[in-house]
Amino acid sequence: MAVMVDTRSGAAVPIEIKNISTMAEFTLNLRSMCKEESQRNFAPYVRQMNPIIKSNTTQNNAIGEMFKKSHRFSSMKIAHFFCYIIKMVVFVFLIINNLRKSMCALEIKNLRLSVNDNVVLDGFSLKILPGEIHAFIGKNGVGKSSLAKAIAGHPAYKIQRGDVVLDGESIMGKAPDEIARQGFFLAFQSPIELPGISLANFIRAAVQSRLPKGTPLSGVDFYKSLYAQMEVLQIDKSFTSRPLNDGFSGGEKKRCEVLQMMMVKPKYAILDETDSGLDIDALKIVANAVNAMRNDNFAAIIITHHNKLLEYIRPDVVHIISGGKIAMSGGLELIDRLEKFGYGFINDENLL
Ligand SMILES: Nc1ncnc2c1ncn2[C@@H]1O[C@H](COP(=O)(O)OP(=O)(O)O)[C@@H](O)[C@H]1O
Ligand SMILES: [Mg+2]
Numbered sequence: 001m002a003v004m005v006d007t008r009s010g011a012a013v014p015i016e017i018k019n020i021s022t023m024a025e026f027t028l029n030l031r032s033m034c035k036e037e038s039q040r041n042f043a044p045y046v047r048q049m050n051p052i053i054k055s056n057t058t059q060n061n062a063i064g065e066m067f068k069k070s071h072r073f074s075s076m077k078i079a080h081f082f083c084y085i086i087k088m089v090v091f092v093f094l095i096i097n098n099l100r101k102s103m104c105a106l107e108i109k110n111l112r113l114s115v116n117d118n119v120v121l122d123g124f125s126l127k128i129l130p131g132e133i134h135a136f137i138g139k140n141g142v143g144k145s146s147l148a149k150a151i152a153g154h155p156a157y158k159i160q161r162g163d164v165v166l167d168g169e170s171i172m173g174k175a176p177d178e179i180a181r182q183g184f185f186l187a188f189q190s191p192i193e194l195p196g197i198s199l200a201n202f203i204r205a206a207v208q209s210r211l212p213k214g215t216p217l218s219g220v221d222f223y224k225s226l227y228a229q230m231e232v233l234q235i236d237k238s239f240t241s242r243p244l245n246d247g248f249s250g251g252e253k254k255r256c257e258v259l260q261m262m263m264v265k266p267k268y269a270i271l272d273e274t275d276s277g278l279d280i281d282a283l284k285i286v287a288n289a290v291n292a293m294r295n296d297n298f299a300a301i302i303i304t305h306h307n308k309l310l311e312y313i314r315p316d317v318v319h320i321i322s323g324g325k326i327a328m329s330g331g332l333e334l335i336d337r338l339e340k341f342g343y344g345f346i347n348d349e350n351l352l
Contacts, residue, residue: 124326134302152176152180197244207263
């Protein structure tokens with residue numbers, strides 16, 4: 001008879017050992033019994049278990065000592081080693097994950113932007129994290145659309161200083177299609193007409209070009225998804241074969257911009273006055289579509305002059321653009337103050 005002792009709790013479990021012929025057999029027997037015993041009675045203590053042998057005979061004491069040593073050197077050392085490796089792997093994984101998360105953002109850094117040699121923005125900085133929706137409001141001509149087009153890679157809008165970074169990667173010097181593949185989408189304030197290219201073919205090419213090279217896009221899947229999104233936006237199916245924006249009303253063009261966004265599923269989007277030209281029902285439909293896109297992998301800037309769209313979308317932050325930069329940031333209450341006092345309030349300390 002031997003006794004297995006949990007050295008931390010002091011609990012002792014008697015163990016019957018039959019037919020011990022050799023030390024090896026004894027050790028094997030004991031190990032399997034320890035395992036069984038641990039599973040049955042010592043389940044909560046399995047990790048803390050440090051079994052030793054107590055018995056009357058010198059031989060068993062010696063065997064117990066030997067088992068204790070071999071157990072320590074084999075099972076426990078190996079277990080500690082694996083614990084250490086697992087801890088290191090988890091630690092490295094957490095560091096990489098945090099690093100990746102901290103890099104995930106649309107960052108505009110101290111931007112100086114000119115068009116036709118006229119500086120429209122200077123010292124413009126903003127960071128938008130995935131999952132956030134920001135709103136830009138500002139007087140006509142302050143440079144909201146210029147900023148959007150510069151980020152999209154329009155060659156007429158020159159970044160003279162600063163940087164725009166998407167998920168840690170600068171867009172400087174990149175062509176519009178490369179920037180789009182980096183996850184950016186711009187819904188134009190004035191969508192252009194493209195006679196000769198149907199709406200469906202245009203969107204299909206846009207979706208295909210964002211897939212990794214050589215990835216097939218099934219026509220059946222594409223049209224299934226396209227028709228589903230058209231239904232959400234209440235766009236008639238007949239529009240799929242119409243030339244892009246050719247003869248579309250203002251509201252139809254804007255809804256088709258949102259349709260494109262829903263199909264290409266960008267990570268970062270700017271909607272430049274997408275609400276202009278929309279009737280109140282269409283406005284709600286577009287707002288619901290944007291809200292449906294809200295997730296941890298999507299961020300957007302909504303440029304607008306009207307509070308109705310923002311009431312439906314409820315952005316996380318509202319920025320007032322003035323003097324070439326963000327003059328003020330806050331919540332929806334900024335819109336109320338704007339409606340009450342006009343843009344003058346941002347320079348009037350009494351109204352702040
Ligand atoms: N392609 C262009 N050529 C010349 N001037 C431009 C061009 N695009 C924008 N601008 C000028 O840049 C300024 C900012 O325009 P814009 O960014 O469209 O303003 P917002 O969108 O804030 O109303 C305006 O004075 C506008 O006339
Ligand atoms: Mg504009």
